[in-house]
Amino acid sequence: MTNSTPAADKQGPTAIFWIALAFSSFQLITAAFSPLTSQVVRTVHVGFVLLLIFTLYPPWEDHARLGGLGKVLGWVLGGTGFVFSLYHWWYEADLTQRAGELIPADWVVGVVTVALVFEAARRVMGWGLPIICGIFLLYGLFGEHLPGALAHRGFGLDQIVGALGFGTEGIYGTPTYVSSSYIFLFILFGAFLEQAGMITLFTDFAMGTVGHTRGGPAKVSVISSGLMGTINGSGVANVVTTGQFTIPLMKRFGYSPAFAGGVEATASMGGQIMPPVMGAVAFIMAETIDVPYVAIVQAALIPAMLYFATAFWMVHLEAGRKGLLGLPKSECPDPWAALRIRWYLLLPLIGLVLLLFSGYTPLFSGTVGLALTVVLIFGAAVMTGVHGRALRALFWVLLGLACAGFFQFGVGTFFGVVAVLVAISYIRQVGADTRKVALQAMVDGARHALPVAVACALVGVIISMINLTGVAAELGGRIISVGESSLFLALFLTMLICLVLGMGIPTIPNYIITSSLAAPVLLKLGVPLLVSHMFVFYFGIMADLTPPVALAAFAAAPIAHTSGLKISIQAVRIAVAGFIVPFMAVYSPALMLQSGDWADTAYVVFKALVAIGMWGAGAIGFLITRLNWFERVYAVVAASFLVVALPLTDEIGFGAVAVFVAWHVWRSRSARTSPA
Structure with missing residues (x-):
């Protein structure tokens, strides 16, 4: 949820455009060539995020008299955040040597950067997440004065600033590491595929297969949003892309505006649990519990299919109740013709799946998948007649990737950068349309990553305070005492925590909070590790559908022309069966392939x-x-x-x-x- 319309939308491609392009380029170079340490990549990643957010969402943007001053202030704040991120790069060795001992410059950089992260998150997502993180920060500062078991031993301000602004447990913690490596690559991967025409392929295929059946327009929404979820893993992004087509189509064929918006919101949120890409939380989960990403994918596969089966079944029943028919067969595109025309768009997705299931890391798989997508864009240029220049550019891109993959650090980085620079010189000559697609995908990827990246940075405050104070052990003990008498009651309380937190914060911080507090409790009560984390992940997603604050529902409201509250009520109704699937997985872990054999899994399915x-x-x-x-x-x-x-x-x-x-x-x- 944003506070204002991005300034760049009104200005067109200006300096912000090139900053976003530089952000994506930085992420690609560090992913492919690893020229910098992980800590430096994290800090510069956050610096780019602050720079873009404060320039896209400047203060007083809508104020007639103060608008110009607000833009200047936005550049000052964003520029400060970016310059301070370079402080960690320039003084990396000194910061490592004096870890825990702050000099005056460290105090300024640490305090200002944390404050800017809080404000940037507020501007992008509203007050919910900053307030919750602020409560945890206040607890770290003053929790020693609380009565009873909640009191901790007390910490100095230097310890708090050192933990939050430096090291690997604050705003540069595990979530930021995941955001700066895996998540950004996959968001960029989705942006390139969208620019290449993947939305059209998925929509035409869904229209051709189910558009003519009973309630066909709503089934198109479920299928197309599910397919889009396989490449972008973002519920809100799905709503505002596929929803532009599916919601008006559903309304035209008799579904109420609220139900149409609810179908799109429900189907779009399922993209976060739909393999192979899933949502950002899946990558954070893999790092948190130290399991291969492919294990997360395997555990999520059956619940994701059941989730979309639920949505598909609900729209089928609603169509029967209201006597709604599908589209005329003549108006539905031929799904196989759509595949014949755009089959090549599936190659990066297939390659990504094969690499992930072959045991390669998400970082390597995402890089190769993105490279394949770039190859497709150049291939399109070749097919449109720009043969020589496109092929030469393609050659140098592939050479750069080969250098990065097969040479040692110094040689590979040098030849890789040279190859990419030569490729860029050819890209300038490939053609305006191809160049525009590639550049726009880079910029879109950077902008789509901002809400995720700033949330990952800010929730580091929660993780840092939990680890510093040990409050998770105290709260966990209380829930364990309840769960000893009733596992169902412990699960129900955990579900309520996830849903209540979801009223104000996105899925990523929701998962991080509940996995830190509740998932260890479920593990001690006998729930398998992966199942306990998937349980809180699942309900973190469902929280985006539950009123009164449902991000996916409110994203669908302007398209459906009805209130977000009405949409969220319908979304809960559509996804009602999905609320039970996590409980079934706890009682029967075979549902997530965590126990038993295939016969056990088939029975529980x-x-x-x-x-x-x-x-x-x-x-x-x-x-x-x-x-x-x-x-x-x-x-x-x-x-x-x-x-x-x-x-x-x-x-x-x-x-x-x-x-x-x-x-x-x-x-x-x-x-x-x-x-x-």
């Missing part, structure tokens, strides 16, 4: 599909025909027995569902055969 079918019917009020209130309640209760992995509850659940389905089929047939 079958249970989940049956439960989703019944919850959907109860929430919508329709199966074959309309359901009355008693039938709706009965369907939900019957499905709830399938959540707990006990033989008795499974038998009761399957039996109750079978009775309900038989009754409903008999009643619907009787209604059709009875005289009008």
